[in-house]
Amino acid sequence: MSTAVLERSETAIKQQIEKVFTQIEEGTTKISVKDLNLFYGTKQALFGVSLDICEKEVTALIGPSGCGKSTFLRTLNRMNDLIDSVKINGDIEIDHENIYKTNDVIKLRTKVGMVFQKPNLFPMSIYDNVAYGPRMQGIKNKKELNQIVEESLRGAAIWDEVKDRLKTSALGLSGGQQQRICIARAIAMKPEVILMDEPTSALDPISTLKVEELISNMKKDYTIVIVTHNMQQAARISDKTAFFLNGEVIEYDVTDKIFSMPKDQRTEDYVTGRFG
Ligand SMILES: Nc1ncnc2c1ncn2[C@@H]1O[C@H](COP(=O)(O)OP(=O)(O)OP(=O)(O)O)[C@@H](O)[C@H]1O
Numbered sequence: 001m002s003t004a005v006l007e008r009s010e011t012a013i014k015q016q017i018e019k020v021f022t023q024i025e026e027g028t029t030k031i032s033v034k035d036l037n038l039f040y041g042t043k044q045a046l047f048g049v050s051l052d053i054c055e056k057e058v059t060a061l062i063g064p065s066g067c068g069k070s071t072f073l074r075t076l077n078r079m080n081d082l083i084d085s086v087k088i089n090g091d092i093e094i095d096h097e098n099i100y101k102t103n104d105v106i107k108l109r110t111k112v113g114m115v116f117q118k119p120n121l122f123p124m125s126i127y128d129n130v131a132y133g134p135r136m137q138g139i140k141n142k143k144e145l146n147q148i149v150e151e152s153l154r155g156a157a158i159w160d161e162v163k164d165r166l167k168t169s170a171l172g173l174s175g176g177q178q179q180r181i182c183i184a185r186a187i188a189m190k191p192e193v194i195l196m197d198e199p200t201s202a203l204d205p206i207s208t209l210k211v212e213e214l215i216s217n218m219k220k221d222y223t224i225v226i227v228t229h230n231m232q233q234a235a236r237i238s239d240k241t242a243f244f245l246n247g248e249v250i251e252y253d254v255t256d257k258i259f260s261m262p263k264d265q266r267t268e269d270y271v272t273g274r275f276g
Pocket residue numbers: 040045063064065066067068069070071072083
């Protein structure tokens with residue numbers, strides 16, 4: 001190969017690397033986690049986790065079973081407060097406010113919504129499921145509720161499928177449809193951040209694709225943090241990926257980099273399926 005060709009490819013590689021580094025610097029930090037440790041009784045589950053999550057991006061948390069992904073996710077809206085044995089130290093700021101210093105956990109959970117692994121709809125109509133949260137917040141006006149329900153179902157890309165059966169039981173829908181109603185229920189609370197804990201693991205491939213497409217579209221309006229065991233899913237839908245192992249973040253970077261040129265051998269071994 002001639003020197004000129006070598007120089008050109010060297011420049012192209014440098015530009016590519018610069019592009020990747022600029023990408024990680026872009027974006028506004030929405031959630032800033034510093035030196036977070038979490039204990040279940042005497043058992044430590046998270047060790048010195050520090051990472052910044054950017055606004056209006058999808059951040060994927062990956063890693064083998066039991067490495068602390070769900071535990072970490074739940075710290076972001078203080079769901080772990082519900083477990084007596086949990087002790088936490090370190091800082092988590094959302095919009096520069098330490099979420100462990102506020103007494104208003106309800107406000108926090110309104111701002112930071114959550115979608116679980118299995119659709120967990122209430123045994124009531126589609127409409128009542130989506131209107132549940134707003135009603136609890138005191139909204140009683142029928143017109144206003146109708147509008148919230150419609151907007152939320154549209155936002156979860158399921159309006160057209162259910163608009164003619166809003167008063168029928170939500171439990172009569174398919175698993176994939178139920179999960180999108182769960183997303184609509186989260187959207188109805190007008191959150192800024194949505195946490196998703198393996199939201200497609202109980203779904204068939206077609207429903208999975210629909211939910212993935214929905215997540216990709218939702219990031220224009222929300223900051224999304226998703227736990228997934230599915231490497232292709234993380235690669236397809238996330239902007240950044242954090243690789244967890246034994247309660248530590250081993251590597252956190254732009255998703256393309258994590259999957260194509262990880263810095264740590266353990267990340268490479270995991271994303272290439274050598275363990276997990
Ligand atoms: N309520 C709890 N009480 C005690 N230990 C817990 C509790 N929940 C999780 N753990 C422990 O904390 C560690 C991290 O668990 P966590 O569920 O966060 O991992 P994970 O990476 O989400 O796993 P998976 O992918 O299997 O869901 C594990 O050792 C787990 O057994």
